Amino acid sequence: MRRVYVKLTKLDLERLQKLAEQHRRHPSVEAAVLLDEAxxxxxxAERQRQEVPVCS
Structure with missing residues (x-):
């Protein structure tokens, strides 16, 4: 399991609160969903970067 630490701004927290209210979920659940997507x-993107050969 990998631990990820994310610093959220006040604007991020307000956005999470609004999304949670829209989807009727707890803000921590909404944050987990958004973090998973990110x-x-x-x-x-990492896999795509590794697959593309770099021409010199």
Missing amino acids: LRRHEQ
């Missing part, structure tokens, strides 16, 4: 995009 990690998935990051890992996909």
